[in-house]
Amino acid sequence: MNLATKKWILLKISSIILLPLMFWFAINFASIFNGSYSEVVGFFTNPVSKSLFIFFIIFAYFFSALNISEVFEDYIGNEKIKYVANRLLFFSAIIIPLLTIIFLFNLN
Amino acid sequence: MENKNPLSPHIQIYRWHISSLVSISHRITGIINIVAITLICIWVSLLVLGNANYDPINQLLNSIFGKFIAVGLIWSFSFQMLSEVRHLIMDMGYGYELQTTRITGVAVIVGSFLLTILIYLVGANFI
Numbered sequence: 001m002n003l004a005t006k007k008w009i010l011l012k013i014s015s016i017i018l019l020p021l022m023f024w025f026a027i028n029f030a031s032i033f034n035g036s037y038s039e040v041v042g043f044f045t046n047p048v049s050k051s052l053f054i055f056f057i058i059f060a061y062f063f064s065a066l067n068i069s070e071v072f073e074d075y076i077g078n079e080k081i082k083y084v085a086n087r088l089l090f091f092s093a094i095i096i097p098l099l100t101i102i103f104l105f106n107l108n
Numbered sequence: 109m110e111n112k113n114p115l116s117p118h119i120q121i122y123r124w125h126i127s128s129l130v131s132i133s134h135r136i137t138g139i140i141n142i143v144a145i146t147l148i149c150i151w152v153s154l155l156v157l158g159n160a161n162y163d164p165i166n167q168l169l170n171s172i173f174g175k176f177i178a179v180g181l182i183w184s185f186s187f188q189m190l191s192e193v194r195h196l197i198m199d200m201g202y203g204y205e206l207q208t209t210r211i212t213g214v215a216v217i218v219g220s221f222l223l224t225i226l227i228y229l230v231g232a233n234f235i
Contacts, residue, residue: 012196012199015192015195015196016196018192019189019192019193022185022188022189023189023227025185026182026185026186026189026227026231027227027230027231028231029148029178029181029182029231030178030182030227030228030230030231030232031231031232031233033169033174033178034166034169034170034174034175034178036166037155037159037162037166038159040155040162041155044152044155053152057145057149060141060142060145061142061145064138064141064142064145067135067138068138068139068142071135071139074115074116075115075116076115077115096146096149097149099149099153100149100152100153103152103153103155103156104152106156107152107155107156
């Protein structure tokens, strides 16, 4: 199986997982975004919502990194620029969720 | 080695159809969503600073601008979800007839606004 096929399959699997997580988060975001500090913290410290939110950001960044790398493939001709753009993309797709998860576990 | 693969033609070359509108909007909302999710990650991370430091954020999110951004984000999520479902159905080999692509394209656009209203009402406990 070539790399493009593997990427396409991973993109589709991650989108199937992401769909219900995004729907769940959208409803809860509408519920808490303008709530008080204790309401927002209460949501993100609840074990179920904390776990689902962690899964949501992991799959959102994974899916987006694959999706945006397709855009780079379509519109960036220079191989060096494309390589650097992809490295930065995949680095941020790991570091941003990781830092957020660390902060989440320090929330009480 | 120099890559000789052709790039995609720029979007202004094509005559616009519902499908092209949905396709480019899918990419744009995908990028908006990941920027928004990054801001949400920053919002969640700032919670560790405590109640006293949360007031400016709370005021922003309760302003008209904050609510507009929140509703806009819910629309962007809604569009992405419906458009992704359309993509998955097409990946299974269905919905390629010209008339069907127009109908599903309109369904994604109209449906995204309806789904935004539904999500907002459910989230705000109006339903």
